[in-house]
Amino acid sequence: MRFALLLLAIFAAGSTAAQTTYPSRPVTIVVPFSPGTGIDILARTLGERFSARWGVPLVVENKPGASGNIGAESAMQAAADGYTLLMTATSFATNVALAKRLPYDPQKSFAPVALVATGTLALVVAPTSPARTIKEFVELVRAKPGVLNYASTGNGTVQHLTMELLKQALGIDLVHVPYKANAGAITDVAGGHVEAMITPVHTAGPLVKQNRLRMLAVLSAERSPVFPSVPTLKEEGFPDLEVEVWYAMLAPAGTPQPVVARLNSEVQEILDSNEVRDALAKQGLSPVGGSPERLAELLRTELARWPRVVAKAGIKAD
Amino acid sequence: MEILSNLALGFSIALTPQVLAYAFIGCLFGTLVGMLPGVGPLTGISLLLPVTYGLNPTIAIVMLAGVYYGAMYGGSTTSILMRIPGEAASVMTCIDGYAMTQKGRAGPALAIAAIGSFIAGTVSVVGLMLLAPPIAAVALKFGPPEYAALLTLGLLVLAYLSSGSTLKMLLMALVGLLVGLVGIDQMSGFARFTWNVPELADGVGVVPVAVGLFGISEIMLSARSSGALKVQKPRLADLVPSREEMRASAAPILRGTLIGFLVGVVPGSAHIISSFVSYALEKKISKHPERFGHGAVEGVAGPESANNSATSGAFIPLLALGIPSGAVPAVMLAALMIHGISPGPQLMQSRPDIFWGFIASMYVGNVVLLILNLPMVGLFVNLLRIPYAYLYPFILALCLLGVYSTNQSTVDVWIAIGFGVLGYFLRKLEFDTAPLVLGVILAPMLELAIRQSLAMSGGDWSIFAKRPIAGTMLALVAALLIYNLLSRGWRTRVGLEEK
Numbered sequence: 001m002r003f004a005l006l007l008l009a010i011f012a013a014g015s016t017a018a019q020t021t022y023p024s025r026p027v028t029i030v031v032p033f034s035p036g037t038g039i040d041i042l043a044r045t046l047g048e049r050f051s052a053r054w055g056v057p058l059v060v061e062n063k064p065g066a067s068g069n070i071g072a073e074s075a076m077q078a079a080a081d082g083y084t085l086l087m088t089a090t091s092f093a094t095n096v097a098l099a100k101r102l103p104y105d106p107q108k109s110f111a112p113v114a115l116v117a118t119g120t121l122a123l124v125v126a127p128t129s130p131a132r133t134i135k136e137f138v139e140l141v142r143a144k145p146g147v148l149n150y151a152s153t154g155n156g157t158v159q160h161l162t163m164e165l166l167k168q169a170l171g172i173d174l175v176h177v178p179y180k181a182n183a184g185a186i187t188d189v190a191g192g193h194v195e196a197m198i199t200p201v202h203t204a205g206p207l208v209k210q211n212r213l214r215m216l217a218v219l220s221a222e223r224s225p226v227f228p229s230v231p232t233l234k235e236e237g238f239p240d241l242e243v244e245v246w247y248a249m250l251a252p253a254g255t256p257q258p259v260v261a262r263l264n265s266e267v268q269e270i271l272d273s274n275e276v277r278d279a280l281a282k283q284g285l286s287p288v289g290g291s292p293e294r295l296a297e298l299l300r301t302e303l304a305r306w307p308r309v310v311a312k313a314g315i316k317a318d
Numbered sequence: 319m320e321i322l323s324n325l326a327l328g329f330s331i332a333l334t335p336q337v338l339a340y341a342f343i344g345c346l347f348g349t350l351v352g353m354l355p356g357v358g359p360l361t362g363i364s365l366l367l368p369v370t371y372g373l374n375p376t377i378a379i380v381m382l383a384g385v386y387y388g389a390m391y392g393g394s395t396t397s398i399l400m401r402i403p404g405e406a407a408s409v410m411t412c413i414d415g416y417a418m419t420q421k422g423r424a425g426p427a428l429a430i431a432a433i434g435s436f437i438a439g440t441v442s443v444v445g446l447m448l449l450a451p452p453i454a455a456v457a458l459k460f461g462p463p464e465y466a467a468l469l470t471l472g473l474l475v476l477a478y479l480s481s482g483s484t485l486k487m488l489l490m491a492l493v494g495l496l497v498g499l500v501g502i503d504q505m506s507g508f509a510r511f512t513w514n515v516p517e518l519a520d521g522v523g524v525v526p527v528a529v530g531l532f533g534i535s536e537i538m539l540s541a542r543s544s545g546a547l548k549v550q551k552p553r554l555a556d557l558v559p560s561r562e563e564m565r566a567s568a569a570p571i572l573r574g575t576l577i578g579f580l581v582g583v584v585p586g587s588a589h590i591i592s593s594f595v596s597y598a599l600e601k602k603i604s605k606h607p608e609r610f611g612h613g614a615v616e617g618v619a620g621p622e623s624a625n626n627s628a629t630s631g632a633f634i635p636l637l638a639l640g641i642p643s644g645a646v647p648a649v650m651l652a653a654l655m656i657h658g659i660s661p662g663p664q665l666m667q668s669r670p671d672i673f674w675g676f677i678a679s680m681y682v683g684n685v686v687l688l689i690l691n692l693p694m695v696g697l698f699v700n701l702l703r704i705p706y707a708y709l710y711p712f713i714l715a716l717c718l719l720g721v722y723s724t725n726q727s728t729v730d731v732w733i734a735i736g737f738g739v740l741g742y743f744l745r746k747l748e749f750d751t752a753p754l755v756l757g758v759i760l761a762p763m764l765e766l767a768i769r770q771s772l773a774m775s776g777g778d779w780s781i782f783a784k785r786p787i788a789g790t791m792l793a794l795v796a797a798l799l800i801y802n803l804l805s806r807g808w809r810t811r812v813g814l815e816e817k
Contacts, residue, residue, distance in 0.1 A: 035364030035365060040364075041368075041652065041656065045371075061726070062364075064725055065516065065520055065727065066517070067519075069516055069519075070516055073516070103516065149773060149774050154504060155502070155504055155505065155507045175773055176505075177773045178770070179766075179770070183642040183643070183644065183645065184585055187635070187641045190639075191458035191460070192458075193462065193774065205660070206640045206655070206662060207640060207662075210640060210663065212640070212641070279656075282655065282656060282657075283655070283656070315507060
């Protein structure tokens, strides 16, 4: 009994301290993907700055598995006190379209903190491909419907779904060849084993510069600053898809509003520094920031878009 | 002679105290990571990656590469001493390495593994240096059909694993292949045997299965039959390999080096396959194949050389083309790109300091590892003197910790325990569990490669025969199978040996 009281006292002391001075102890940020992935590097880049500014360590915890669902679930179950955060990516929304049962509700289980960064997606083909432009590519595919292939980083991934969206928008038919990861997929496109793939600009960048891949178009509204010569879909007279990969920070639902606001302004200030801008640019990412509402808005758009694509393409994953 | 002046430049960088210090840290960390059951080079490199952000790019890649080949050295230690594969490429080493330990030859096994790794590491760097551009072009010719053919060749190793009943061996391989199919089907997204456990969606990991079947079951057996299975305590004189053991290892080390280098270039988890192919080859050409599985030193020398040599092979597509051939080179690519450097054919011209500094550091790293590992042989072997009552609970805890830390998943821990119990009963019934592990390793890779190929061809199986590299490899597989079926050796393995 005395022990329980003691515990209670410690707990109470801890929580009042937390209310007055957040953060007073280490903050964990769950990254639902493996170490060394783009999102992990991003989280660590932010984490380093957070730790320096706050004087408490921000610890990155990698919980990979099930396209990010395992990590999201573990962050959702954590106490909503601002000491556990989730760094997540586009799959956070696309999983909703794919899974029959999801351990979390992307809107109800989490409080948006900030949209951190976005990355441009591009359509690439092998250097040996007869298609030199996106128009030639579309003609080539239309001439042989269902014969040419495209690579993706796996069934239900953003790269897979985006290509399905592109197929629907352009009225073309390509056969899906899934890979386990980007490295294998991009190697096989460069080797000419598979005709095309959609990939983030920065992962294709070095190979495009060496003429081992040909970049036909970017899928965003504007051209990529890294490849200013590559047109957007809209410029070439195709429907504007405006798909990007995005990275965002969320907190478990019920996290006190002042804590969310504090985190949001920290993210904004970190993103504003030139050093971080440069670090992100090297990974092909554009810093975004903005209010939590901006992230909520993005989630609404994404959650409306992907189920339609998935239903139309007949993709299934559970 | 240009290459010599370049190499001189490389050594002038690699031998500066700072670079040397980081190479040493990388090697040491890699060795430790390799020894820890379940934690492989990928986890090790990923853990160190954030540390490299603030370093200069040469130091970063030198340190990370040190972790990679250091892990290959370290992986052999627990395999040989405790039958616990530190990572998947060490599975083959468990078989004869541990058998040597049981005979009191743990010291020689460790020494041969270290020497083989050293020779393979050094020779393959020469290959990397001289042959990178032409070989890299060949790597690009490897698409899914070629990979499927290579994996089929890897599957052949099963034929050389059976030390007992072939029927039991095939049964084990089949169970392994089935376990390997658990998880979300990559093509259709259908969940197979996942029982609504989200952690199973990505499949059953090789590490928990291998640690369970090999390591945990071994601990249970030893605990149960106190004394009967006891490992012979090593004497001091037994630390050094005998003249015979050295002679028997020489050719397997060289063959393993060559196999590892060539297979390592192939994209994917080729370093694992290289150890299988090397083991199969050594047993095939051995005059006494019956010694394999009972402590044949060739069964340690070949695969250990192969998996080290494969690490150099794996760097070729990365350095020559800027294409990462697998998960580990992909993380190293990320490490370089953070510094704004993209590897590729121009790297040699644009940043000779990085390229040649890296190459030279691999020579240095291999020497560091040999110096680090040979004196430790005695120390490690002495671990076996610790009474089991103290040693085994500690190892068991390390096993479970290693399994957990790979994915921070408790489900993996339960899988390891489950396979530990299964392994205990299987071994009581005299089933060999190695084919099961091989099945788990090969099934997902083989299935994906076959189905990617069929997606590419629109369902036409002739894609495997029409493509020259794939066709040639499959013809080789067929020829080996037919030869085996016809030869007497096969018949004795199939039936006559059974009692």
